[in-house]
Amino acid sequence: DVKVTQSSRYLVKRTGEKVFLECVQDMDHENMFWYRQDPGLGLRLIYFSYDVKMKEKGDIPEGYSVSREKKERFSLILESASTNQTSMYLCASSLPGSTDTQYFGPGTRLTVL
Amino acid sequence: AQRVTQPEKLLSVFKGAPVELKCNYSYSGSPELFWYVQYSRQRLQLLLRHISRESIKGFTADLNKGETSFHLKKPFAQEEDSAMYYCALSEGGSEKLVFGKGTKLTVNP
Numbered sequence: 001d002v003k004v005t006q007s008s009r010y011l012v013k014r015t016g017e018k019v020f021l022e023c024v025q026d027m028d029h030e031n032m033f034w035y036r037q038d039p040g041l042g043l044r045l046i047y048f049s050y051d052v053k054m055k056e057k058g059d060i061p062e063g064y065s066v067s068r069e070k071k072e073r074f075s076l077i078l079e080s081a082s083t084n085q086t087s088m089y090l091c092a093s094s095l096p097g098s099t100d101t102q103y104f105g106p107g108t109r110l111t112v113l
Numbered sequence: 114a115q116r117v118t119q120p121e122k123l124l125s126v127f128k129g130a131p132v133e134l135k136c137n138y139s140y141s142g143s144p145e146l147f148w149y150v151q152y153s154r155q156r157l158q159l160l161l162r163h164i165s166r167e168s169i170k171g172f173t174a175d176l177n178k179g180e181t182s183f184h185l186k187k188p189f190a191q192e193e194d195s196a197m198y199y200c201a202l203s204e205g206g207s208e209k210l211v212f213g214k215g216t217k218l219t220v221n222p
Contacts, residue, residue, distance in 0.1 A: 004156075031208055040122065042199060042214035043157075050208065058209065090157065094208065099145055099164050102210060104157040 003027070004105040006091055012111045019078040021108050023091030029103075030096050032074035034058075034066060037088040037107070049074055050096070081112045116140060117202045119213035126190050127221050134185040134216050136174075136200030145203040146183040147210065148174055152196045160185075160198070170194070190220045 007022035023032065034046040035058075045058030047066040055066050063085060067075045074093075078085055088109050092102040118137045126132050138144055148160040161169045163176040163183060174185045183200060197217050201210040 033209070035212075040214060042119075043212040045209060045211075048209050056209075059211075092157075096208060099162060099203070100208075101159045101162075106156050 004091060004093055004103050006089075006105040006108050008108050009106065010109050010111075012113065013078075013081050014113050015082060017078075017081050017112075019081050019110065019112075021076040021078075021089055021091075021110070023074045023076070023093075023105055024072050025074075025091075025093040025103070026072065027093065027103070028071065029093035030071070031094045031102075032068065033092040033094075033102065034064075034074065034076045035090045035092065036060070037090055043090065046076065081110075083112050086110060086112045116204070116211045117200050117213035119198075119200055119216050121216045122214070123217050123219070125219045125221060128192055129189050132187050132190040132194070132218065132220070134198050134200075134218065136183045136185065136213060138181050138183065138200075138202050140181075140202060140204050142205050144176075145206075146174070146176055147201040147203070148172070148183075148185050149199045149201055149212075150196050151199070157199070190218075192220045192222060194218060195220045 004025045032049045035043045048056045049068040065077045088107050090107050091105040094100045094102045146163045150160040151157045172187045199215045200213040
């Protein structure tokens with residue numbers, strides 16, 4: 001079974017703090033993704049990585065950056081957290097190929113006060 | 114403009130009734146379409162993809178290119194089908210997915 005894990009289930013941070021969300025997958029997948037999930041807005045792609053050190057912006061990259069130094073790990077960074085970044089963050093991974101299943105982590109619920 | 118539209122935010126049916134969750138997409142090429150499901154307190158997971166033409170948990174979905182739709186159907190809903198359902202689109206062989214806003218299905222006893 002594919003396992004995608006996220007470092008925290010719940011996180012509370014203050015405005016202006018630097019926040020790191022970590023995601024690890026154990027199936028040697030090339031692709032990794034970060035989404036945010038908001039009620040009424042669905043899932044929106046923040047960033048996508050298709051290989052180590054390779055990344056592409058998604059639909060809503062503003063205010064976020066990412067890091068992929070190792071194949072199994074994909075980090076989402078909020079350089080200066082703001083209240084409008086309060087959300088559920090989902091990480092996913094997949095093999096290359098447009099028809100391949102994306103496997104999701106359990107999510108990190110981030111609250112920025 | 115929305116590339117994937119799920120017109121119903123909420124859908125409520127009784128156990129044993131047929132259910133149809135609507136999904137329309139906007140893409141001029143050959144799309145690849147998926148349905149993902151999130152049960153309460155569980156992670157998001159793939160339910161089915163159009164290319165497989167499969168039935169999972171009694172659900173089916175047919176791609177209708179003329180109507181640009183990929184509606185999810187089940188003839189007899191069960192209480193355990195209650196969940197959040199997302200339709201997703203892959204454009205032009207892209208490995209990225211575009212998700213709809215989701216439909217919350219509640220199946221009442």
